[in-house]
Amino acid sequence: MYGTGQKRVLKLVPYSEALKKLQALHVNLGYETVSLERAVGRVSAEDVTSKLDIPQTDRSLVDGYALKSEDTLNASLENPVTLKVVGKLYPSSPPTECSILTKQTVYVTCGAPIPRGADSVIKIENTVLRDGEIEIRHVIKPGENVAQAGEDIRMGSLVLKKGEVLRPQDVGFLAGIGVKTVKVFKKPRVAVIATGDELFELSKLNSTGIADNYALIVSSLISELGGIAIRMGIVPDELSEIRGKINEALEEADIIVTIGGCSVGEKDLVPDAIDSFGKPGIIVHGIRVKPGKVTGFGVIKGKPVVMLPGLIASTIAGFYLILAPLVSLYRGSIEGNGFPIINAKMNRDLEADNSSLWRFITVHVRRVNSIFFAEPILGGASSLSRFIKSNGFILLPPKKALEKGEEVNVTMFSNEEFNRFICEGAVTWR
Amino acid sequence: MYGTGQKRVLKLVPYSEALKKLQALHVNLGYETVSLERAVGRVSAEDVTSKLDIPQTDRSLVDGYALKSEDTLNASLENPVTLKVVGKLYPSSPPTECSILTKQTVYVTCGAPIPRGADSVIKIENTVLRDGEIEIRHVIKPGENVAQAGEDIRMGSLVLKKGEVLRPQDVGFLAGIGVKTVKVFKKPRVAVIATGDELFELSKLNSTGIADNYALIVSSLISELGGIAIRMGIVPDELSEIRGKINEALEEADIIVTIGGCSVGEKDLVPDAIDSFGKPGIIVHGIRVKPGKVTGFGVIKGKPVVMLPGLIASTIAGFYLILAPLVSLYRGSIEGNGFPIINAKMNRDLEADNSSLWRFITVHVRRVNSIFFAEPILGGASSLSRFIKSNGFILLPPKKALEKGEEVNVTMFSNEEFNRFICEGAVTWR
Numbered sequence: 001m002y003g004t005g006q007k008r009v010l011k012l013v014p015y016s017e018a019l020k021k022l023q024a025l026h027v028n029l030g031y032e033t034v035s036l037e038r039a040v041g042r043v044s045a046e047d048v049t050s051k052l053d054i055p056q057t058d059r060s061l062v063d064g065y066a067l068k069s070e071d072t073l074n075a076s077l078e079n080p081v082t083l084k085v086v087g088k089l090y091p092s093s094p095p096t097e098c099s100i101l102t103k104q105t106v107y108v109t110c111g112a113p114i115p116r117g118a119d120s121v122i123k124i125e126n127t128v129l130r131d132g133e134i135e136i137r138h139v140i141k142p143g144e145n146v147a148q149a150g151e152d153i154r155m156g157s158l159v160l161k162k163g164e165v166l167r168p169q170d171v172g173f174l175a176g177i178g179v180k181t182v183k184v185f186k187k188p189r190v191a192v193i194a195t196g197d198e199l200f201e202l203s204k205l206n207s208t209g210i211a212d213n214y215a216l217i218v219s220s221l222i223s224e225l226g227g228i229a230i231r232m233g234i235v236p237d238e239l240s241e242i243r244g245k246i247n248e249a250l251e252e253a254d255i256i257v258t259i260g261g262c263s264v265g266e267k268d269l270v271p272d273a274i275d276s277f278g279k280p281g282i283i284v285h286g287i288r289v290k291p292g293k294v295t296g297f298g299v300i301k302g303k304p305v306v307m308l309p310g311l312i313a314s315t316i317a318g319f320y321l322i323l324a325p326l327v328s329l330y331r332g333s334i335e336g337n338g339f340p341i342i343n344a345k346m347n348r349d350l351e352a353d354n355s356s357l358w359r360f361i362t363v364h365v366r367r368v369n370s371i372f373f374a375e376p377i378l379g380g381a382s383s384l385s386r387f388i389k390s391n392g393f394i395l396l397p398p399k400k401a402l403e404k405g406e407e408v409n410v411t412m413f414s415n416e417e418f419n420r421f422i423c424e425g426a427v428t429w430r
Numbered sequence: 431m432y433g434t435g436q437k438r439v440l441k442l443v444p445y446s447e448a449l450k451k452l453q454a455l456h457v458n459l460g461y462e463t464v465s466l467e468r469a470v471g472r473v474s475a476e477d478v479t480s481k482l483d484i485p486q487t488d489r490s491l492v493d494g495y496a497l498k499s500e501d502t503l504n505a506s507l508e509n510p511v512t513l514k515v516v517g518k519l520y521p522s523s524p525p526t527e528c529s530i531l532t533k534q535t536v537y538v539t540c541g542a543p544i545p546r547g548a549d550s551v552i553k554i555e556n557t558v559l560r561d562g563e564i565e566i567r568h569v570i571k572p573g574e575n576v577a578q579a580g581e582d583i584r585m586g587s588l589v590l591k592k593g594e595v596l597r598p599q600d601v602g603f604l605a606g607i608g609v610k611t612v613k614v615f616k617k618p619r620v621a622v623i624a625t626g627d628e629l630f631e632l633s634k635l636n637s638t639g640i641a642d643n644y645a646l647i648v649s650s651l652i653s654e655l656g657g658i659a660i661r662m663g664i665v666p667d668e669l670s671e672i673r674g675k676i677n678e679a680l681e682e683a684d685i686i687v688t689i690g691g692c693s694v695g696e697k698d699l700v701p702d703a704i705d706s707f708g709k710p711g712i713i714v715h716g717i718r719v720k721p722g723k724v725t726g727f728g729v730i731k732g733k734p735v736v737m738l739p740g741l742i743a744s745t746i747a748g749f750y751l752i753l754a755p756l757v758s759l760y761r762g763s764i765e766g767n768g769f770p771i772i773n774a775k776m777n778r779d780l781e782a783d784n785s786s787l788w789r790f791i792t793v794h795v796r797r798v799n800s801i802f803f804a805e806p807i808l809g810g811a812s813s814l815s816r817f818i819k820s821n822g823f824i825l826l827p828p829k830k831a832l833e834k835g836e837e838v839n840v841t842m843f844s845n846e847e848f849n850r851f852i853c854e855g856a857v858t859w860r
Contacts, residue, residue, distance in 0.1 A: 036632065039847060040650045054814065061741070061811050090667075090697060091628035091640065109695045110741060111628065111812070118435035124695070139778040152813045159818065165849035167648030169817040171748075175632055175643030176814050198521035198541065202466065202605055210521065210541075213605035220470045226849075231843035237520075245540030264494035265539045265554070267520060311491070311540060316599075319554050333849070342772065343800040370773040370839060381491050382541070383582045384484065385600040389591065409800060415845035416471060418770035419656075419763070 010286030042184035048160040053150035066118035081250025121145035163334030185332030191253035195261040292317030318358040344372035352401040362390035440716030441678040472614035478590040483580030496548035551575035591766030615762030621679035623690035689739025722747030747790040774802035782831040794822035
């Protein structure tokens, strides 16, 4: 017989197995069309090909004079060639506005179309202008200082792949090829439910209460992953209340995440609440990783419900190991959990422990002499300070020790980390 | 005598000198107080110290029974110790709710306060409950499974430094220590003016026109740096119009950036427009880097005006070299230009050229076998495709060649790049 209140037994599965079961839950949330101005950070839902050659016509790369290169074949310091200036072209000029014959030239500013008959441009600083003629004292090669039509992008070439996240330059690029809107995956809506009699909403917090601050962290991280976090507030440790809140969340969200109440104590009612909705209910409850061991997930009405543990070290581990990959998957990204991974050297030894579980180890990465060094930041299961001292984590197999200097893969906690990173090599103002 | 239209001569300064002059322009934009919910990504304008011990009271780290460790001194498999269960405590229970005497115990759930008299907790799974008593078969150490008050954070300790960017975990942490709002630097407002007779706004673009897409890229990058981009639209190559638009921008923004019209051709009127406002006018026009050589900046009415060149390779170089550090500076960040810097090995040789200028070289970084490899992406000055093929840049001294395998510092174009990065080691769904 077990002690008071232990109602469930965890069935720990390997992390890789949990991921496989997670992937099976994926539902395509559909698409929407957004203007380019709103497309940065969204995930393309289609392959995009260019409908234009870029540049559309031959253009000058410099301020100078467009000419026939053959006219300069014999040009030299001793024997300058003279060309008559017969016009001017600007970037805004129509490409067909003028043309040149032999021994003629047209002034072109940078970006201007090349007149018909010309094949190259001499830089303005290499010419001398006198009485409407320029003197040229060296040979100009065909194509010199000219961007050829289609040189940058050929009509029909693939410029954006389905599943790629749009960056500022992609959006600018699409604008440059005449695209005005782009089809993207809908953002997953993720409802965040904090559970626990002990919690207070931030605004109602008194001096001895415990804030629902983990919900705040989880919500911020969801936003960074490209999801829409919906804060559902706090629910006490009552089966019917948890059930009611999940029901509410099912109306609003594509994914539901609960924080707390998923261990095996008598007040751990989230698993019961999930199972009370009927099959399939809980799919995984327990992963072979610590902290984060009691993380789990199930399905209600076709929507995944992720249970994150309530102690911060476990909440964070469960977030990165299970929720983050799920949100990325729903987001349509072809990549993984959406956070940067870098390679770092351990700055000290880390002993193995005798557990049969993988270890989720928080680290602080610094960059010294262009090398990333990772320092393990250990601490209690309820230590929040550990997470402000860390900026990433490593996942270590059971019984594995690490030696000083050994290389590890560090997943950074968020892209924001680079804003707090001492980035040696960067301009600094201190 | 120079050719038609060359009105100015660039006075190239070393990049380091340009940066020094840029730094001298800094004005503190002041502070604002924001709720924690809106604080992620903002820069703290004050040192924050904890007003509480965290945890505020001793708390259980597990589901189990709180007890006096001395009662278990002689406990063993053969000689179990029996304790009487006299109460239950939950995370929501007031810390002073109950106390124990010798040979007594209280059921505590994970996170519950420790009753007076107890100093340790035994895990529920290591006990046997029978008739209101538990049997214990091993020695429990003082403090076992207990988070001590103040163990995580001592009252008065520094938890956030002025100039640090707030991350999700920082915000959660501040909530945990009872903070509800945080004082942050005001975001710099950056007005973006596209110049050029040839440009069309995206919405008005016809099939042969040229979009003001560089303004779109620059605006997105400003937002990513934590600034507020204000799109001022397009202005033709007319002195009075450029002047009028700058005047308008001065009303709205802390920093002004122009794109195009800052070279030495006859339609390059932005420098004249800036100087027309009087002293100090243009401060730097020309940096010893290519592309980006004609980048410059000046000051009007105490506000910096950055001139980015109009050919995309130069626009981008000028953005990263001059505008990005300036925006970061105004943002209050103690760090540099706000973009991640990583170390990578060249995946092929790169020849030196014979110029006396530094080179801004775009690269594509991939991660293979945990090592970052950088491939130089070369291309014409007007090649936009080069920027969608790249994800970062290196800055190379004059005459410097690079060998395959040589290590270089790569500044990533944006944090977003990691969303497009093939992050080997990440969970992938393909």
